[in-house]
Amino acid sequence: MKVNQSIENYGCDTVIEKLNLAKYINEVEDIGFTVIPPEIVASENTRKEILAKIIEIAEKKTGNTLKLDQNTNSGNYKAIPQTDSQFVLYQLLFEDAIFERWLMNEIILCLSSYFLNNQAQLSTMSSFIKWKGVNYKDSLGLHADTQPSPNGKLPSEWVDACNSVLCLTDYTKDDGALAVVPYSHKIARQPSADDYKKSNVIPVEAPAGSLIFWHGNLWHGAFPKLTDGLRINLTTFMNHRRIKTQECIKEKVTQEMLDRNPGKHFARMVGLNDSNGFDQNGPVLDGIINYGTEDQMKRFTFNVKDYKKRNR
Ligand SMILES: O=C(O)CCC(=O)C(=O)O
Ligand SMILES: [Fe+2]
Numbered sequence: 380m381k382v383n384q385s386i387e388n389y390g391c392d393t394v395i396e397k398l399n400l401a402k403y404i405n406e407v408e409d410i411g412f413t414v415i416p417p418e419i420v421a422s423e424n425t426r427k428e429i430l431a432k433i434i435e436i437a438e439k440k441t442g443n444t445l446k447l448d449q450n451t452n453s454g455n456y457k458a459i460p461q462t463d464s465q466f467v468l469y470q471l472l473f474e475d476a477i478f479e480r481w482l483m484n485e486i487i488l489c490l491s492s493y494f495l496n497n498q499a500q501l502s503t504m505s506s507f508i509k510w511k512g513v514n515y516k517d518s519l520g521l522h523a524d525t526q527p528s529p530n531g532k533l534p535s536e537w538v539d540a541c542n543s544v545l546c547l548t549d550y551t552k553d554d555g556a557l558a559v560v561p562y563s564h565k566i567a568r569q570p571s572a573d574d575y576k577k578s579n580v581i582p583v584e585a586p587a588g589s590l591i592f593w594h595g596n597l598w599h600g601a602f603p604k605l606t607d608g609l610r611i612n613l614t615t616f617m618n619h620r621r622i623k624t625q626e627c628i629k630e631k632v633t634q635e636m637l638d639r640n641p642g643k644h645f646a647r648m649v650g651l652n653d654s655n656g657f658d659q660n661g662p663v664l665d666g667i668i669n670y671g672t673e674d675q676m677k678r679f680t681f682n683v684k685d686y687k688k689r690n691r
Contacts, residue, residue, distance in 0.1 A: 394489040403592065404493060411564035411597035417588025420486060420545065426588045429613055430547040432475050433506045436468055447548065448608045450510035464512025464604060470626055471504045471613070478504055479640055481613065482648055487543065490592055491617040494541045497672055500620040501628060501648045509555045509610040513603040518575040519558045520600030526622055527569050533596045535567040539622060540595025545613040552582035555604030557591055559583055564596035574598065620653060629653060646670040
């Protein structure tokens with residue numbers, strides 16, 4: 380485990396020790412992914428509640444009734460991308476407070492803070508719902524989640540993104556498990572179509588309730604779902620905060636959400652410590668003053684605290 384990651388303002392070391400996470404962190408650094416077993420991740424009740432909520436949302440959007448042992452279809456739901464055997468639900472953070480609690484899960488907070496050097500920001504919280512069929516063609520949809528640089532390379536000396544899925548149903552190869560290329564995060568570029576043929580692609584099999592966590596450079600996709608019934612997950616994708624998030628989040632955060640989640644962690648995860656996107660009056664610094672990291676404050680050439688509550 381690297382010791383040069385300076386995690387300020389978040390008691391990462393305490394959580395690593397309390398939950399014995401060092402082994403999992405080492406695996407992500409070494410192999411590119413890890414599987415954290417259900418008993419460490421969350422109670423069975425939490426998994427069931429999240430699953431039930433996601434099914435409820437999917438039923439509302441599709442107009443279908445979902446049963447775990449039956450295939451389904453997208454019905455009235457049009458969000459892209461979708462295939463004949465998959466759709467994705469987005470912006471779950473705004474659907475129910477259960478997803479706020481999931482974002483504040485100690486493991487999610489700790490691992491993302493660790494890998495993104497305490498500058499993690501939620502990029503998307505979504506759910507992939509799959510049923511029997513082929514989703515990603517021959518290449519299994521192999522990709523890395525990290526945004527590539529202009530020359531197509533991914534960072535090798537730091538981490539820009541990390542991702543995780545809470546498996547809400549069992550992940551087996553035949554049930555369309557996540558497909559990964561171990562160690563590929565070290566290659567530090569997006570895979571090409573050819574890489575699929577040359578690589579050792581393996582399924583990540585894990586019982587429902589497990590958390591699969593991976594390095595944003597890891598090449599991954601999913602195996603086709605060969606069995607009847609649904610494969611459902613909850614994805615929590617994190618970026619370094621200087622990178623544009625996939626979902627529009629900061630603008631949608633309500634006071635009720637902040638009241639339910641007081642403190643800096645939630646505010647940072649939803650990007651309130653971001654002053655970019657300003658108008659002719661220049662940046663509004665309250666978010667940085669209230670929630671920014673020490674490191675962030677130091678980047679300004681002026682004292683940010685002088686600009687508290689500037690009239691607009
Ligand atoms: O489970 C899948 O279909 C792949 C998901 C994926 O690529 C992701 O969550 O980043
Ligand atoms: Fe991905």
